[in-house]
Amino acid sequence: MNKIVEYFEKPNVSKAVRYIFYTSLVLLLISEFFVEKHVYFSWAAFPAFNAVFGFISCVVIIVVAKVLGKLWLQKREDYYD
Amino acid sequence: MTSFLPPALIFIAGAALIPFLNGRLRQAYIILLPCFAFLNLLNMPEGNSWILHLWEYQLTFVRVDKLSMVFAYIFVIMAFAGAIYSAHEQDKLQLTAAFVYAGSALGVVFAGDFITLYIFWEIMAFSSVCLIFAKKTQKAIKASFRYIMVHLFGGLLLMIGILMHVAETGSIEFTLIGLNGLASVFILLGFAVNAAIPPFSAWLTDAYPESTVVGTVFLSAFTTKTAVYTLARGFAGTDLLIWVGITMVVYGIVFAILENDMRRVLSYSIINQVGFMVVGIGIGTELAINGVAAHAFAHILYKALLMMSAGAVMYLTGRSKTSQLGGLYKTMPLTLIFAIVGAASISGFPLTGGFTTKSMIVAAAGHEHIIIIWLLLTLASAGVFLHAGIKFPYFVFFAKDSGLRPDEKKLPINMKVAMGFLSFMCILIGVYPQVLYRLLPYPVDFVPYTGYHVVSQLQLLMFSALAFFMLLKYLKRTETITLDTDWIYRKGAKIVFSFLSIPVAWTYNKLEYVLLEKVPNLAIWYSKNPLEAMKIGANNVVVSMVGGKEAQKRLEKEKAAYPGTVTQWSISTALVITLVIFVIYLILFFF
Numbered sequence A: 001m002n003k004i005v006e007y008f009e010k011p012n013v014s015k016a017v018r019y020i021f022y023t024s025l026v027l028l029l030i031s032e033f034f035v036e037k038h039v040y041f042s043w044a045a046f047p048a049f050n051a052v053f054g055f056i057s058c059v060v061i062i063v064v065a066k067v068l069g070k071l072w073l074q075k076r077e078d079y080y081d
Numbered sequence B: 001m002t003s004f005l006p007p008a009l010i011f012i013a014g015a016a017l018i019p020f021l022n023g024r025l026r027q028a029y030i031i032l033l034p035c036f037a038f039l040n041l042l043n044m045p046e047g048n049s050w051i052l053h054l055w056e057y058q059l060t061f062v063r064v065d066k067l068s069m070v071f072a073y074i075f076v077i078m079a080f081a082g083a084i085y086s087a088h089e090q091d092k093l094q095l096t097a098a099f100v101y102a103g104s105a106l107g108v109v110f111a112g113d114f115i116t117l118y119i120f121w122e123i124m125a126f127s128s129v130c131l132i133f134a135k136k137t138q139k140a141i142k143a144s145f146r147y148i149m150v151h152l153f154g155g156l157l158l159m160i161g162i163l164m165h166v167a168e169t170g171s172i173e174f175t176l177i178g179l180n181g182l183a184s185v186f187i188l189l190g191f192a193v194n195a196a197i198p199p200f201s202a203w204l205t206d207a208y209p210e211s212t213v214v215g216t217v218f219l220s221a222f223t224t225k226t227a228v229y230t231l232a233r234g235f236a237g238t239d240l241l242i243w244v245g246i247t248m249v250v251y252g253i254v255f256a257i258l259e260n261d262m263r264r265v266l267s268y269s270i271i272n273q274v275g276f277m278v279v280g281i282g283i284g285t286e287l288a289i290n291g292v293a294a295h296a297f298a299h300i301l302y303k304a305l306l307m308m309s310a311g312a313v314m315y316l317t318g319r320s321k322t323s324q325l326g327g328l329y330k331t332m333p334l335t336l337i338f339a340i341v342g343a344a345s346i347s348g349f350p351l352t353g354g355f356t357t358k359s360m361i362v363a364a365a366g367h368e369h370i371i372i373i374w375l376l377l378t379l380a381s382a383g384v385f386l387h388a389g390i391k392f393p394y395f396v397f398f399a400k401d402s403g404l405r406p407d408e409k410k411l412p413i414n415m416k417v418a419m420g421f422l423s424f425m426c427i428l429i430g431v432y433p434q435v436l437y438r439l440l441p442y443p444v445d446f447v448p449y450t451g452y453h454v455v456s457q458l459q460l461l462m463f464s465a466l467a468f469f470m471l472l473k474y475l476k477r478t479e480t481i482t483l484d485t486d487w488i489y490r491k492g493a494k495i496v497f498s499f500l501s502i503p504v505a506w507t508y509n510k511l512e513y514v515l516l517e518k519v520p521n522l523a524i525w526y527s528k529n530p531l532e533a534m535k536i537g538a539n540n541v542v543v544s545m546v547g548g549k550e551a552q553k554r555l556e557k558e559k560a561a562y563p564g565t566v567t568q569w570s571i572s573t574a575l576v577i578t579l580v581i582f583v584i585y586l587i588l589f590f591f
Helices: A002-009 A011-034 A049-073 B007-015 B023-042 B066-085 B092-110 B114-133 B138-169 B182-194 B202-210 B213-235 B239-258 B262-283 B286-317 B333-347 B353-367 B371-397 B413-431 B451-470 B487-528 B530-546 B549-561 B571-590
Strands: A074-076 B047-054 B057-064 B480-482
Touching: A002 A011, A011 A049, A011 B451, A049 A074, A049 B239, A049 B371, A049 B451, A049 B480, B007 B023, B007 B066, B007 B092, B023 B066, B023 B092, B057 B066, B057 B092, B057 B114, B066 B092, B066 B213, B066 B286, B066 B413, B092 B114, B092 B213, B114 B138, B114 B202, B114 B213, B138 B182, B138 B202, B138 B487, B182 B213, B202 B213, B202 B262, B213 B262, B213 B286, B239 B262, B239 B371, B239 B480, B262 B286, B262 B353, B262 B371, B286 B333, B286 B353, B286 B371, B286 B413, B333 B353, B333 B371, B333 B413, B353 B371, B353 B413, B353 B451, B371 B451, B487 B530, B530 B549
Parallel strands: none
Antiparallel strands: A074 B480, B047 B057
């Protein structure tokens, strides 16, 4: 187990992991064209719809959460004491 | 009577023995009891049984149909996994409470009428609070007190609803009610408290993370999912629930992103996941209800798995705040793997339980062409990956190295076995979903593994991951807590109280001053020289009415001289005066 951990800690391996991640993103975008689409709404069939939607969703969620947290929701840990 | 026992009886009566068993015997007993309950389940034919006549009512302890069975199967499987996880636990209070809790949840699921349901509903509240109380820290005790207060309130709403319902319809049978009339509103509110529907949700995220390592695992499974069951049974197809559910979904994500405590992150994620189920109940089609049951099944597996891995981290490090954790992958690789299986499942990666179950609910929204709900559910699917799929494992096991090097060998073997079992189950229903689909309430006509579904889901998730890592610096952990609706009774009540206390305290102080100071002092002053005092009093009245400087001066002189020399009367004089008064009294009395 330790050897596996050490292996992944090597700088060039962790860099490779990152490139594998990027490659998988590209592959996912390409593979969309090789599958038969069945969608509930016609606009959902637009190329890369899910990728763009997922990305934007997360950005929106993070921004909204952050703004709410900063302005209102996040308090110091001893708030209730 | 019948060839099987009510599962609730097996667990609750079985729990009574736990305090008397020790060592290996107890370990074997708590693991074998759920196995026995499972075999018992296989032996239960459809229909009502274990019927008890009470006054003019018929209490049905066991109603077997497909909907109750699928929840019963997962509850028993969960009790089994939980029993393995807690086999090392020495605290008998926790083990007993956990079994009573699981039993009462099964009691609710099999209850055919409202009275039985209500009885088990309350047993569930009282047994579960023991699991929070069992941590015995000041924080846990306070949280358990808040927890039971909220649940008693919820139970009260449910009871009001049930009484009104029985008065209106004359029937105690628990079937589809739907939202019509005041009685159904109260029943729905009672269920909503246990389903952690905002604003009645804060009890969950307040109390669960304060429980013990073992307690949280049990808690994460039963209360909310029995509420999902009762909602699916009583309120399927209630449109309002679609919007309620989608609120839960979004609310859970936003709060989970802000939260620092890892078990609290996972608790918010329960609300988010239950939100998916509530949306499905609101849609109410066969596909949707199938989705609800399947998702509840899968959710119990992976949420318990995630809570177990968080519990393992807590067991070894004693810490729960993600800001104090990180870098644990170096020494806890096995726990990391289990956590990742759980995280992948909750996110709905292909080959895991989430992919084959949650997508049914999203598909149901698509089938009904509710665009906004479908979009928000898809957004939420990305958001789930963000907060539970990446945030939890990343900040606990990777991120900045906390310097902690917990030795995974010190983790009891049974905890690892339990996590391994649940990981296996998550993957099993991901790879071979038919085993679960066969149990669902309606025939399943849903194919999870199509090329497009796999590709589109992976796109959604992988690009969410991209967004996570791109915005990582904005997700930096902060040592904060997050305000929730528990503010109303933790802080708001204090403010209301202080507002109320100002007039109350003012009145009290005034009354105290007058009754305990002014009046006695006056009496003392008067008794020093009653005759002179009366004279001063009379002069006071005269002076205030007539005025005059001379008179005022004389009055002040009199006051200063008070009490002055008191005229001493001999006893005989006093006796004569008394006798005279007595004679006058007698004359008045007789004539």
